[in-house]
Amino acid sequence: xxxxxxxxxxxxxxxxxxxxxxxxxxxxxxxxxxxxxxxxxxxxxxxxxxxxxxxxxxxxxxxxxxxxxxxxxxxxxxxxxxxxxxxxxxxxxxxxxxxxxxxxxxxxxxxxxxxxxxxxxxxxxxxxxxxxxxxxxxxxxxxxxxxxxxxxxxxxxxxxxxxxxxxxxxxxxxxxxxxxxxxxxxxxxxxxxxxxxxxxxxxxxxxxxxxxxxxxxxxxxxxxxxxxxxxxxxxxxxxxxxxxxxxxxxxxxxxxxxxxx
Amino acid sequence: xxxxxxxxxxxxxxxxxxxxxxxxxxxxxxxxxxxxxxxxxxxxxxxxxxxxxxxxxxxxxxxxxxxxxxxxxxxxxxxxxxxxxxxxxxxxxxxxxxxxxxxxxxxxxxxxxxxxxxxxxxxxxxxxxxxxxxxxxxxxxxxxxxxxxxxxxxxxxxxxxxxxxxxxxxxxxxxxxxxxxxxxxxxxxxxxxxxxxxxxxxxxxxxxxxxxxxxxxxxxxxxxxxxxxxxxxxxxxxxxxxxxxxxxxxxxxxxxxxxxxxxxx
Numbered sequence: 001x002x003x004x005x006x007x008x009x010x011x012x013x014x015x016x017x018x019x020x021x022x023x024x025x026x027x028x029x030x031x032x033x034x035x036x037x038x039x040x041x042x043x044x045x046x047x048x049x050x051x052x053x054x055x056x057x058x059x060x061x062x063x064x065x066x067x068x069x070x071x072x073x074x075x076x077x078x079x080x081x082x083x084x085x086x087x088x089x090x091x092x093x094x095x096x097x098x099x100x101x102x103x104x105x106x107x108x109x110x111x112x113x114x115x116x117x118x119x120x121x122x123x124x125x126x127x128x129x130x131x132x133x134x135x136x137x138x139x140x141x142x143x144x145x146x147x148x149x150x151x152x153x154x155x156x157x158x159x160x161x162x163x164x165x166x167x168x169x170x171x172x173x174x175x176x177x178x179x180x181x182x183x184x185x186x187x188x189x190x191x192x193x194x195x196x197x198x199x200x201x202x203x204x205x206x207x208x209x210x211x212x213x214x215x216x217x218x219x220x221x222x223x224x225x226x227x228x229x230x231x232x233x234x235x236x237x238x239x240x241x242x243x244x245x246x247x248x249x250x251x252x253x254x255x256x257x258x259x260x261x
Numbered sequence: 262x263x264x265x266x267x268x269x270x271x272x273x274x275x276x277x278x279x280x281x282x283x284x285x286x287x288x289x290x291x292x293x294x295x296x297x298x299x300x301x302x303x304x305x306x307x308x309x310x311x312x313x314x315x316x317x318x319x320x321x322x323x324x325x326x327x328x329x330x331x332x333x334x335x336x337x338x339x340x341x342x343x344x345x346x347x348x349x350x351x352x353x354x355x356x357x358x359x360x361x362x363x364x365x366x367x368x369x370x371x372x373x374x375x376x377x378x379x380x381x382x383x384x385x386x387x388x389x390x391x392x393x394x395x396x397x398x399x400x401x402x403x404x405x406x407x408x409x410x411x412x413x414x415x416x417x418x419x420x421x422x423x424x425x426x427x428x429x430x431x432x433x434x435x436x437x438x439x440x441x442x443x444x445x446x447x448x449x450x451x452x453x454x455x456x457x458x459x460x461x462x463x464x465x466x467x468x469x470x471x472x473x474x475x476x477x478x479x480x481x482x483x484x485x486x487x488x489x490x491x492x493x494x495x496x497x498x499x500x501x502x503x504x505x506x507x508x509x510x511x512x513x514x515x516x517x518x519x520x521x522x523x524x525x526x
Contacts, residue, residue: 092495099360236354239524
């Protein structure tokens with residue numbers, strides 16, 4: 001059964017992707033690959049393997065973006081972690097997964113990678129390349145407003161201080177009222193990526209957000225993005241050139257989910 | 262009542278003749294075969310028929326004693342029309358498949374002319390690495406019988422002499438065509454030669470029809486691709502095909518073909 005509405009998933013069932021473009025691939029070709037192949041294929045090839053939401057963003061090419069900040073980020077929610085792992089028993093998922101080598105840095109540094117998060121519970125739970133989720137409740141990340149920030153570690157802040165400062169802010173975000181519906185963060189040695197799914201503050205049109213709190217620490221290069229709800233009105237065998245992807249593109253892809261997986 | 266299989270003959274220049282060389286170490290042959298069997302070969306057969314693929318005949322070349330200059334894998338990919346392959350790229354299903362190539366193949370060595378032209382009337386017009394077709398009629402390679410041969414250039418023959426001898430064999434085969442043969446494709450590189458012949462119906466001593474070709478080479482593979490259906494879809498739980506098994510050395514993959522030849526506009 002396929003559905004687009006009211007399907008929540010556990011907060012640890014998300015793959016948190018930080019992709020670094022192969023330097024041999026010019027940025028315009030990177031956009032083209034993302035728009036014509038990777039972003040639509042992520043959905044088309046994985047809906048029937050249990051993908052529940054997909055939110056890709058493209059910092060590549062933004063003015064001043066350092067090379068040590070990811071060129072593409074994404075959160076991919078699955079029905080469960082096991083659903084994700086089961087996907088590799090299916091040809092569609094194997095095929096999709098094995099296309100990445102010609103686009104992303106998959107060996108060496110900075111390394112493109114995706115990981116499942118663990119519950120954030122203060123500084124000891126925060127490690128480099130180990131994503132965390134801040135709220136231990138199910139949510140539907142395909143519906144609702146997401147804010148996303150990508151930022152470098154400030155050059156005058158050593159990695160340990162950066163981690164400690166980010167940990168302090170994440171704790172404050174956990175204490176916001178009303179609570180966010182969900183939040184995910186990941187630090188690298190050189191960057192932070194953070195997503196939040198928020199309700200509107202009572203009596204306002206303003207969403208609850210922790211991003212201003214993070215920005216008190218993030219004093220270097222950064223970009224805030226609001227993923228746009230985007231439909232892909234095509235099938236796998238339709239004539240279609242792809243999506244327009246450019247510096248700063250950010251999508252919350254809308255699709256009918258297969259709830260029978 | 263058995264389902265009638267519709268024949269889809271295609272023109273002899275509507276095929277891609279693949280000679281693939283695997284990436285150098287640290288990739289192993291086992292990893293190469295595993296990738297092809299679990300992803301690449303089934304993906305080719307499942308993702309492309311809806312946009313014009315008409316036949317697919319992949320073969321693994323045995324590694325024992327194989328000179329490095331002989332391809333590790335060969336394949337014929339027939340398309341509905343000569344334009345279908347390029348038009349298929351308009352569909353995301355095909356674009357994702359085409360993005361698979363780079364990792365396991367040495368694309369510099371594998372990036373060779375793939376579209377055949379009619380065999381020239383003189384050896385002077387023949388070029389190494391250019392595939393040729395011998396007969397101008399259309400044929401349906403998914404049905405009927407195929408024989409495929411891969412040979413290495415003997416060390417005591419120059420590449421030019423090798424090319425000439427293969428051309429002469431092809432010219433003679435074209436003139437004295439064995440009864441029942443309706444299509445043939447050859448390609449001679451500097452260090453190897455490959456040939457496929459096709460017959461609509463069973464022919465006695467079919468495999469021996471390539472004995473003359475074989476005698477010009479150091480034989481690496483002489484096989485009749487086994488017709489096989491995948492019995493799985495893109496989203497089924499399925500590990501793929503074990504291409505290290507001898508029975509899967511060469512396959513003529515059977516799939517459902519559709520009248521349409523291009524992505525849906």
